[in-house]
Amino acid sequence: MARTIGSHSGKTGPRVRDAAMHLFAQRGFAAVSMRQIASEVGVQVGALYNYFPDKQTLLFELMRDHMLELLSAIHDKPETTPSSRLEVFVRFHITFHHKRPDAVFIAYMELRNLSPQNFEEIEALRRRYETVLEDILRAGLEANEFQVADTKITTLAIIAMLTGVSSWFRSKGRLSIADIKNQYWEMVQKSVCPKY
Template sequence: MISNAAKAQPRGASRPKGLETAARVRKAALKRFAASGYAAVSMREIAADVGVRPGALYNHFPTKQDILKDLMLSHMADLLQAWDSADFPEKMDPLERFVRFHIRYHLEKTDEVFISYMELRNLEPDNFDLVEAERRRYEAILTGILQDGAARGRYAVTEPKVATRAIIAMLTGIPNWYREGGRLAKHDIEDIYLELARKAVAPGATPPLTGDRMT
């Protein structure tokens, strides 16, 4: 008669291996999607990179779409967790804290950032809604900073949500062009973009609209 401990051992032993394989699938897919684009990558190619038969992938991700959704949701979860645990001086201006955090994090996660923004179009509607909800959670952090700053007279923002998306889009574009070893170091980039963000929301920095707009 086989003991309960003996029965449980194979399951317990296979679980870490299964988690390890799933992690390898994510890593291989991340690299492939970033290099070639989601639509051009096949499950067979991912399986070859991992070193398993294509059918083995389905034990972890039923479809390629599930891999993409997992990568995007994992990216957002890691981003939010990193923000919660970020270590900045308490007296640092909140906008400066956000700008510096966003740039530092995203320059370390260039493939994840590229996929999270460029492959949104390839998410199925339900998956898009899940990812978009997490993106809104992150955007809400900056929106709250701008709203609070406006209430205190520190910033001039009439549409905090629009300003949030404009600032985040500006910051998120940095990994597309920045390369190590160039004329500007990372801290230089932080300083330049912080100044741009501050000027965008500075009281009195923007003249009132005249109403004469090009159509």
């Protein structure tokens, strides 16, 4: 046997990426073998190498695509009030991450498995995202709408808190994702507001 019926790179490529994403998220990059990915797709190992040069690049592309999606999905509107910009950010972050639990998990857990070069590229994208939030906090600070000791720290604190949601939230749970968004928005809002 060689080429199989119905085989087409436009189909197999995405299926490989999906399978890799799922397996990496579930078991971790280092714990997943190329043969396991291939088997999930229903193909032999060798076939995978039509779609990327090596395992490292596969991981990198998954993470990069996720970060690019994230950056192109967030639309901050600097003309509105800092408070409403912050609310939009909080709700957006939870929504976006909730829809992609696997990608989120990988993006935060597999950084150390990137080559130094690839790591730098992903880190740069992450900093760009953090800057969106930090700009909002700075604007709120200047407008006396917020009171925060340090915008950089507050940025990291808020993002850590929001991202934590995807580590425990399950749709079957007691609360809906809408409840979660409301509660997190309230907490964030209070944590940055001036003490009367």
